[in-house]
Amino acid sequence: MGNVTTSDLPTEKQQGVRTLLDLSRKLNYHQYxxxxxxxxxxxxxxxxxxxxxxxxxxxxxxxxxxFNSVPEIPKDLPLHLPHLTYINLQYNCLTTLPDSISLFFHLRTLLLSHNQLQTLPASFIHLSKLQKLDLSHNCLTELPQDIxxxxxLQRLNVSNNKLQNLPLSLGTSQTLQLLLAVSNKCCMPPQQVCNQGSDVTLNYLRTQVPNGVPSSEHATPKFNTFKRKRGHVLHASVQNPHCARSLYAQEQTHTTNTTSRNRTPxxxxxxGTKLHADTLMDRVLGLLYGAAIGDAIGIATELMTPDECRFHYNAETLSYSDIIRDKHRVRWRPxxxxxxxxxxxxxxxxxLKWGxxxxxxxxxxxxxxYCRVGFPELGDTEEPLVGNTIQRVLSDPRYLQDPHGAASRLCHKVEDQDDVLFEYCDNSCLTRTVVLGVPQFHDLKEVSANAIRIxxxxxxxxxxxxxxxVLTATIALMLQGSYDITKDESMEELLQVSMATGRQHLSRPAHLKAFEHYCGLRDYKSIEVWAPHQNQMTFCFKTLAAGLVALRxxxxxxxxxxxxxxxGGDSNTHASVTGALLGAYWGYRALPHDWLNDLPEPQASLLNTKxxxxxxxMGIP
Incomplete structure (x- = not known):
């Protein structure tokens, strides 16, 4: 076993009372x-x-x-080296650990960084003397829930893995002093929390476990899995998702013939993007489904005052089944x-129709x-309730031949275009335009032109x-992946680019002043989303401000x-647009499980198909 003989073993080094068996390789930088x-x-x-x-x-x-190429730890090793307090197997090829790892009863330091570990055995938590554990730079997707x-345990490093969450049991530890978890894919705690360092991460976990006991609500975070049904857009030789992902990666790096543009326009x-195919898909799906569930839950408080919202609903348990039935909300099923x-x-x-x-x-x-019959396939039996601007512009007899002209004529009927007038600048055009951050997302000029057109x-x-x-540019930039949106300063840079792109379409001083005001707000209450007049509630800048506040x-x-x-206020429109932005930020996997799964089956089925x-x-596998 192994490729050394007894004579090859190094001279033992003194380590306290006992000795250190040193089999490591001493490398210079070139060798490293x-x-x-x-x-x-x-x-x-x-x-x-x-x-x-x-x-x-x-x-x-x-x-x-x-600094070797050891692929495994022999399961009998604890029986032959029972007194080990220190193990360093960094920079090897370990993919798993044996269950017998728990038999190192005296182990205090375990260094396993820069391997290929994917899971840890359940017996791992029986290392009762372990104080320092380095699992960084591996392929771990989860940790034992009771780690x-x-x-x-005093020091734990799990940075640079593929972790989706950190067990809440870490928040109950009375000994843990240092926790490093940067550069993962965490949804709980949010990765941007983990990236801020040990103190912030530990504080977050401890706030999730009141009285030191994880609640059943948070113990096992649920992550959504989208049922991907690929059409015939890839080469016939591609028979499984893993090959499809490989093909996609090759196409993005000029290492294979690309699929037909007719099939993947x-x-x-x-x-065009720095994101992995799975991450890009997660963000695109997050945008669509985030907008959908934002609208669906937002209708609960539309046109209500904040006091009415608090009277009718409990913010901690808000769900579709809680939505009251009144004159306004009776139009929609929960x-x-x-x-x-x-x-x-x-x-x-x-x-989809036009490629x-x-x-x-x-x-x-x-x-x-749609304004005449709705979506019959979704059970619509009445004319949809659309905003005043849409109603008025559709009444123009030349609308179908020249929609831009109809909208222009309606707008110019109002002589005073000052910023205090909200008549035809409502937000009913925004929920549809957010999806335009996806087509041609790699070309910001094209994205902006499409947004203007629609x-x-x-x-x-x-x-x-x-x-x-601004909204479509923000989404496009997130899909490009050039900004590390988990960092506050990088997200702010992204938003500044988006705002500069939108600012170009304003010329009136009053409009520019209002734009800067709403773009600079940092909390929801400052937006004043509820107002005594509906035109003020639906003002487009308020919806924009809500989305920017959420991302920041x-x-x-x-x-x-x-x-x-x-x-309250125009809650469903604000929540739909904000849901799209947050969905593109957090991804589909991190959307609220119940809000997603409780969408009515016809709606969910239609959206899944689209x-x-x-x-x-998009050619995404």
């Missing part, structure tokens, strides 16, 4: 680079621990076999979305028909145009949307 790039397999690297270690019982107190019960060009997200579906259908091309004439035709199909006011551009905050999807909804078709057009 070769090692981490797997280019030195024949350069004296151990491919297994020496068999002599298992031939007798040793009194060694430490083992250092770092916080390690009795002596929205496939990003090579290097969990159904409103005309806001219906418009998103109309535009999505137009995109990813944005066509305002086709959208206008679909909108006109916004002007009903709304001509420059404030609406500027808002639509460190709140998870449910908390941010609930806080916004509990302020979402899969969009992913097909």
């Amino acid at each position: 680079v070769k090692h981490v790039n797997n280019e030195d397999l024949n350069a004296g690297s151990l491919t297994a621990l020496p068999w002599t270690l298992l031939s007798s019982v040793s009194l060694h107190g430490g083992l250092d076999a770092s 916080g019960n390690l009795q002596a 929205l496939r990003p060009p090579p290097h 969990g159904d979305w409103t005309t806001d997200f219906d418009q998103t579906l109309l535009l999505l259908e137009s995109l 990813g091309v944005v066509d305002e004439l086709d959208f206008a035709q679909q909108l006109e028909m 916004c002007r199909a009903t709304h001509h006011d420059p404030r609406c145009l500027a808002t639509a551009v 905050s460190k709140q998870d999807f449910r908390s941010a949307i609930t806080e916004l909804v509990m302020l 979402a899969n078709a969009l992913l097909d057009m």
Whole structure:
């Protein structure tokens, strides 16, 4: 066993009372680079621990076999080195640990960074003397839920893995002093919390476990899995998702022939995004479903005052089943979305119909028909309730031939275009335009042009145009992946680019002043989402401000949307647009499980079909 003999073993080094068995390789920088790039397999690297270690019982107190190519720890090793207090197997090829790892009864330090570990055995938590544990730079997707019960653990490093959450048991530990979890994919705590360092991460976990006991609500966070049904858009030889992902990656790096543009017209060009295919899909789906559930939960408080919201609902348990039935809300079944997200579906259908091309004439035709019959396939039996601006512009006899002209004529009927007038700058055009952050997301100019084209199909006011551009540009930039949106300063840079893109469409001083005011707000209450007049409640800049506040905050999807909804006003539109932004930020996996799963089956089925078709057009496996 192994590729060294007894004579090859190094001289033992003194480590306290006992000795350290040093099997590590001493590398210079050039050798280090070769090692981490797997280019030195024949350069004296151990491919297994020496068999002599298992031939007798040793009194060694430490083992250092770092910078080798050891793929596993022999399950009998604890029986032959029972006194180890220190193990260093960093920079090896470990993929698993044996269950017998728990038999190192005296182990205090375990260093396993830069391996390929994917899971930890359940027995791991029985290392009762373990004080320092380094699992960084591995492939872990989860940790044992009771890892916080390690009795002596003081320092834990799990950075640079693929963790989706940190067990709440870590928040109950009475000994843990340092927790590093940067560069993972955590939803709980949010990754941007983990990236701020140990103190912030530990404080967050401890706030989730009042009285030191994890609640059943938070003990096992649920993550959504989208049922991807791929169409015939990839080469016939691609038979499974893993091959499909490989093909996608190759196409993005010019290492294979690309799929047909006729089948995937929205496939990003090579290097059009820095995101992995799974992450890109997660954000696109998060945008769509975030907008849908934001609208569906937001209708609970539409047109209510904040006091009425608090009277009717408990913010901590808000669900579709809680939505009261009154004169306004009786139009929708619990969990159904409103005309806001219906418009998103109309535009999505137009995109799919025209191979990813944005066509305002086709959208206008679909909108006109929708306003007469709704979505019969979703059980609509009455005319949809649409905003005043849309009603008025559709009444223009030339609307279907020239929707832009109809919107312009309506806007110019108002002589005074001062910023205090909200008549035709409502937010009913915004929920549909957020989806335009997806097609051609790699080209900000094209994204902005598409947003203007579809916004002007009903709304001509420059404030609406500027808002639509900011929203779509923000989504496009998040999909490009060039900004580390888990960091506050990087997110602010992204938002400044988006705001600058939208600001170009404003010229009136009053409009610019209002734009800067709303873009600079940092909390929901400052937006004054409820107002005595509906025109003021639906002002487009208020919806924009709500979305920007949410992205700048460190709140998870449910908390941010609930806080916004509990302020009433035009809550469903605000929540739909904000839900799209937060969905693109957090991803589909992190959306509230109950809000997602409790969508009515016809609505969920229709959206699933449209979402899969969009992913097909983007060439995403």
